[in-house]
Amino acid sequence: MQLNGSEIIAECLLEQGVDTVFGYPGGAVLNIYDALYKYSDKITHILSSHEQGAAHAADGYARTTGKCGVVIATSGPGATNLVTGIATAFMDSIPMVAITGNVSNDLLARDSFQEVDITGITLPITKHNFIVKNVKDLADVIRKAFRIAMSGRKGPVLIDIPKDVTGAVCEYTPEQPRLIENPLGSEPSDFEAAAKAIAQAKRPMIYMGGGIVSADAEQELLAFAEKIDCPVATSIMGLGGFPSSHRLFIGTIGMHGGYETGKATDNCDLIIAAGARFSDRVAGDREKFGKNATIIQLDIDRAEINKNVFVDYSLVGDLKDTLRCLTDAVESTKHEEWNAQVSEWAKRSSVTETPASEDYAHPYHIIETVNSILSDDDIVVTDVGQHQMWVSQKYRFEKPRRWCTSGGLGTMGYGMGAAIGAAVANPGKKVVLFTGDGSFHMNLNELATVCSYKLPIVVIVLNNKVLGMVRQWQKLFYGHRFSQTDPHRKTDFAAVAEAFGVKGMKIHNDSDAEAVLKEALSQELPVVIDCSISPDENVLPMIPPGKTVDDMITEME
Amino acid sequence: MENKQIISILAHNHPGVLLRITSLISRRGFNIDSLTASPSGIEGYSRLTVRMSGDDNQVEQFINQMLKIVDIKKAEVLPEETSVAMELILVKVNSDGSNQNDIISLTSTYHASLVNLGEHSLTFRASGTPSQIDKLIEELSPFGILEMARTGIAALQNGDNCLAAKK
Numbered sequence: 137m138q139l140n141g142s143e144i145i146a147e148c149l150l151e152q153g154v155d156t157v158f159g160y161p162g163g164a165v166l167n168i169y170d171a172l173y174k175y176s177d178k179i180t181h182i183l184s185s186h187e188q189g190a191a192h193a194a195d196g197y198a199r200t201t202g203k204c205g206v207v208i209a210t211s212g213p214g215a216t217n218l219v220t221g222i223a224t225a226f227m228d229s230i231p232m233v234a235i236t237g238n239v240s241n242d243l244l245a246r247d248s249f250q251e252v253d254i255t256g257i258t259l260p261i262t263k264h265n266f267i268v269k270n271v272k273d274l275a276d277v278i279r280k281a282f283r284i285a286m287s288g289r290k291g292p293v294l295i296d297i298p299k300d301v302t303g304a305v306c307e308y309t310p311e312q313p314r315l316i317e318n319p320l321g322s323e324p325s326d327f328e329a330a331a332k333a334i335a336q337a338k339r340p341m342i343y344m345g346g347g348i349v350s351a352d353a354e355q356e357l358l359a360f361a362e363k364i365d366c367p368v369a370t371s372i373m374g375l376g377g378f379p380s381s382h383r384l385f386i387g388t389i390g391m392h393g394g395y396e397t398g399k400a401t402d403n404c405d406l407i408i409a410a411g412a413r414f415s416d417r418v419a420g421d422r423e424k425f426g427k428n429a430t431i432i433q434l435d436i437d438r439a440e441i442n443k444n445v446f447v448d449y450s451l452v453g454d455l456k457d458t459l460r461c462l463t464d465a466v467e468s469t470k471h472e473e474w475n476a477q478v479s480e481w482a483k484r485s486s487v488t489e490t491p492a493s494e495d496y497a498h499p500y501h502i503i504e505t506v507n508s509i510l511s512d513d514d515i516v517v518t519d520v521g522q523h524q525m526w527v528s529q530k531y532r533f534e535k536p537r538r539w540c541t542s543g544g545l546g547t548m549g550y551g552m553g554a555a556i557g558a559a560v561a562n563p564g565k566k567v568v569l570f571t572g573d574g575s576f577h578m579n580l581n582e583l584a585t586v587c588s589y590k591l592p593i594v595v596i597v598l599n600n601k602v603l604g605m606v607r608q609w610q611k612l613f614y615g616h617r618f619s620q621t622d623p624h625r626k627t628d629f630a631a632v633a634e635a636f637g638v639k640g641m642k643i644h645n646d647s648d649a650e651a652v653l654k655e656a657l658s659q660e661l662p663v664v665i666d667c668s669i670s671p672d673e674n675v676l677p678m679i680p681p682g683k684t685v686d687d688m689i690t691e692m693e
Numbered sequence: 694m695e696n697k698q699i700i701s702i703l704a705h706n707h708p709g710v711l712l713r714i715t716s717l718i719s720r721r722g723f724n725i726d727s728l729t730a731s732p733s734g735i736e737g738y739s740r741l742t743v744r745m746s747g748d749d750n751q752v753e754q755f756i757n758q759m760l761k762i763v764d765i766k767k768a769e770v771l772p773e774e775t776s777v778a779m780e781l782i783l784v785k786v787n788s789d790g791s792n793q794n795d796i797i798s799l800t801s802t803y804h805a806s807l808v809n810l811g812e813h814s815l816t817f818r819a820s821g822t823p824s825q826i827d828k829l830i831e832e833l834s835p836f837g838i839l840e841m842a843r844t845g846i847a848a849l850q851n852g853d854n855c856l857a858a859k860k
Contacts, residue, residue, distance in 0.1 A: 255709070259709075259712065259713060259716055260720055263763070264762075264763040439754065439757035439758050439760075442750055442753070442754070446750075
């Protein structure tokens, strides 16, 4: 059938099973929005307040569903506003297709109004990108973009489409997407070698990452961990990929991980890294990470092998298949003594709470209370900073895809958009955004979106009135010189919420927390809770950058 | 071990593919000596030949990172002992006339040919392996090299082996 470029975009989105897109209209995408008007019974478009919010929403949508997120923006500033959202998705391997309009072919390269070279700009933060200059190529490029985003190590792909292409007519023939297969990149002998190393280990541990969630390999990991009976530590990205209540789970690893995960890393004789990339926030000292251990790395991306830490064995391929084969190759074993030793380390409580106060609530108390009210199916989103680390330490995730956080890029302002995407994708589930006053100030404009769509998101602003994480580093490493981290803002977040048409509430201290949280979470409406916490709360324990558990900070003045 | 390696790449000749490759090289901090791009003789594909410095792990990283570029179909090391690698140089040497014969006899041992004669200079064309070219430059240096241009490396595997376009 004969369709114009914009209708072809809509048809190709439907081919891929897309029923929801996020975006913001503009001059160069007028044709696309006209098609979205026509297809509005099949494709729901969520309008954000700012393109960055739409990109983060597509990301939150993808993280909580496993599907590819889609975001649409106009040329020029619309496209550049997506950049932070695309980079966030890229660092965390989140599948996303970003569609940007551009000026018409005849205006390209003339510095036309709202023209920008977005393929050039996004080259290092996408898996691949395209500019489609001929409508005949459009359908195949869109199909290819989804395929790239969803295959291998997932990630964002951008398609830039000049305006004349969105209006030009050509023949469109529907096509069913081909099944994506990720072949195993390892030989049976590789599995045998890895299994032998596992059999020889007396003190093995698993270090899992976001790859487990991305590959939907949580069942395979569970079976493997139980068969070899060893502690499981996770990166921030892996949270939810292994049940927190499981006897083998020992929490997060790295800069703000527990004492026991640090000790286990240093004392184990084998590390099995599964879908994790030894980032500097985990392996602060690359040379000393797992210094007494043989390392086996499982990853779908061959380029991750030996990138940050040298490993002894590697298994490349989809984690679901890889873990299944590895589980078959290993003998069932017990490591009672080693597990008992790790539990012993875990008893050493390394955090001293600040004294109770009339004026402040404790972040851990707030997080634990929310945890006790929500079910395992509900979704927790964070922004970036101290609150993010507290949630990663305390919240007990039992299932994957209930957790959205910017792990790799560390994007302050990520949370509002991501929470919107999560809420749109998961009607019926509660979505809680933990944020800080710094992060929330960045993108609270999206409260307008939350209000428009009546999304029942509960935003908890852990408000210490300072830029807490940077301030903590200034305390530790810059002689208490609080350069630009104490902004003396007077923002009343509850009143701000009300002004947007969203219910605003306040928590003053621990004693009123439970009642307020219960009330907020019992409503099917958006709520913002301004929760007062002390500016002197720190995230502890902490391994300073470039160091190991031996240098762990457990107390600060 | 830090050494020089030649890597041969087959890439779809889509617009921007060279930019993707150079951007990756710069972003990941790879240390390259030369990069040449040319038609490969296989329709729709270009051949890129990179000479880089690095240990074995860096070379492996380079190849694994290159293979993540969607437009790249193949990237392989061409080991010195099983491949032929050549480059071409144009070099303009300072000459006051009196040493002209010395220069010509030196360059003739490298099979370099005189392509242009200036008032105070001689321009030669030579081709050979990168190390032969390095050596020629070294020997011409005392006379004073006014300027030179090297093409970078063209390299293929020995015998019947080919870097096939199909993955």
